[in-house]
Amino acid sequence: MNPTREAHATLVDLLDRILDKGLIINADIIISVAGIPLIGVNLRAALAGMETMLKYGVMQAWDEKSRAWESEHRKKNVLSLVEGEEIALKMYGSYYYSKGIYHTWRPGYFYLTNQRLLLYRQDFEEITFQISLEEIKTLAIREEAYLVKGKKKQVLYLIDKQEQVHQLNAVEIDQLKDAIEQKLVTLGLSDFCHLISD
Amino acid sequence: MNEARYLYCIAEGNEKITLGNIGIEDSEVYTIPYEDLGAVVHNCLPEPYKSEDNEVMKKWVMAHQKVVDTAWERFGTVLPLGFDTIIKGEEGIAPDENLKKWLKGDYENLTQKMAKLKDRAEFGVQVFWDPKIISEWVIEKSPEIKKLSEEIKSKSKGLAYMYKQKLENLLKKELEKEADKFFKVFYEQIKSCVDQIKVEKTKKNEEDKQMLLNFSCLLFKGKSKILGEELEKINQLKGFFVRFTGPWPPYSFV
Structure with missing residues (x-):
């Protein structure tokens, strides 16, 4: 049996040696960084992980498949914007949908553009909710009881010019509200909404 | 500066x-x-x-x-x-x-x-075994475990489960014993053909391949043939694999 040092196959063996071993020098003349061993460990974990997994073919099929799926998925599901429309903010959130006795919070990504606010569900390529900025009359945040007892949930109420009330929820609800208001101000649509927005 | x-x-x-x-x-x-x-x-x-x-x-x-x-x-x-x-x-x-x-x-x-x-190089030696193959062998060899694994077949579902657990525990203990035994034998075998030997930590197990031992060995450059022959013997054993890497600069011996 002959020893091997083929670069790819023995990378982990090499790292074991170079990162953890070798001559030790007293610390006062070398540049010491607490972070270094950590980098070494991370690097090794990453490389060893990949190497092992690829060696056993565990990842390969799965990896290729999921990559293909993901890239296909991405391609398909890019939100289509109108000409001249620019995204100002993207934030995970949900929209309260109700119809008859059916009601639910539908999750997705809020997109705030210079023309509208919309909630997009990537997996279904579906715009669940959208409103032109011009249609927004007012915004207000209210704290409400959550499903879980004792917990509060913040809800952003959006009232449109038809006096319809929409309930929204987002990861950073204040930020979303501020961003919408700011957009309204810059677009000169804010006539009165900032006055009653709390 | x-x-x-x-x-x-x-x-x-x-x-x-x-x-x-x-x-x-x-x-x-x-x-x-x-x-x-x-x-x-x-x-x-x-x-x-x-x-x-x-x-x-x-x-x-x-x-x-x-x-x-x-x-x-x-x-x-x-x-x-x-x-x-x-x-x-x-x-x-x-x-x-x-x-x-x-x-x-x-x-x-x-x-x-x-x-x-001087004139020495470091070699990495790792011995793995396939726990499945070794388990089969251990079951064959131990009358107690063999009897138990025969009995399971005639038991009801619930009982079979209890028996299986018992069997697994016994097998685990037996495997540990075997690992210990093989470690000692291989250590002596390898030590006899090298200058210095260092026991390194074994790495995390993979499912069909458990690392039994991990050594860094120091020996004369170009004198790895005897070690290689010895390792080949281990590699030939059913269910065992050897990884033999090097020559490395003597990182582990400074």
């Missing part, structure tokens, strides 16, 4: 030469001699090489290894250093001075190590 020296290894001999631009990021690598030792370095900034990008780190580690290898070939004996060993200067002291001060202070220790490592 914006100068420092990245130190790859200490080599035998006091030649002052350049090895070319073979270092990390194509830096020029050269030697700084002190007495009959030479520090193999490149000039760098007094800050560590670090990157979030694993590919970059990998490239640097490979470059480090390449320099140590080149010096090893060129000078015969080297004391390798780990990645990112950088000698700094201080107020009024150049990094080279610091380096020489260290070589001077540690001179005896370094030359002793150098003598011990």
Whole structure:
């Protein structure tokens, strides 16, 4: 049996040696960084992980498949914007949908553009909710009881010019509200909404 | 103080030469001699090489290894250093001075190590076994376990489950015993063909391959044949695999 040092196959063996071993020098003349061993460990974990997994073919099929799926998925599901429309903010959130006795919070990504606010569900390529900025009359945040007892949930109420009330929820609800208001101000649509927005 | 020296290894001999631009990021690598030792370095900034990008780190580690290898070939004996060993200067002291001060202070220790490592190389030996194959063998060999595994077949579902647990526990214990036994046998077998042996930590198990032992072995360069033959014997055993890597510069023996 002959020893091997083929670069790819023995990378982990090499790292074991170079990162953890070798001559030790007293610390006062070398540049010491607490972070270094950590980098070494991370690097090794990453490389060893990949190497092992690829060696056993565990990842390969799965990896290729999921990559293909993901890239296909991405391609398909890019939100289509109108000409001249620019995204100002993207934030995970949900929209309260109700119809008859059916009601639910539908999750997705809020997109705030210079023309509208919309909630997009990537997996279904579906715009669940959208409103032109011009249609927004007012915004207000209210704290409400959550499903879980004792917990509060913040809800952003959006009232449109038809006096319809929409309930929204987002990861950073204040930020979303501020961003919408700011957009309204810059677009000169804010006539009165900032006055009653709390 | 914006100068420092990245130190790859200490080599035998006091030649002052350049090895070319073979270092990390194509830096020029050269030697700084002190007495009959030479520090193999490149000039760098007094800050560590670090990157979030694993590919970059990998490239640097490979470059480090390449320099140590080149010096090893060129000078015969080297004391390798780990990645990112950088000698700094201080107020009024150049990094080279610091380096020489260290070589001077540690001179005896370094030359002793150098003598011990002369003409020697490090080899990695790892023995794995396939727990499935070994388990089958253990079941065959142990009357108690074999009886139990026969009995399971005639039991109801619930009872079979209890029996299975019992069987697994017994098997686990038996496997540990066997691992211990094999470790001792292999250790002696391998030790007899090397100069020095170091027991390293075993790595995490993979499902069909458990690492039974992990050794770093020091032996004369070019004398790995006997060890290789011995390892081949182990490799031939059913259910066992051997990984034999090297020759490495003697990282584990400095």
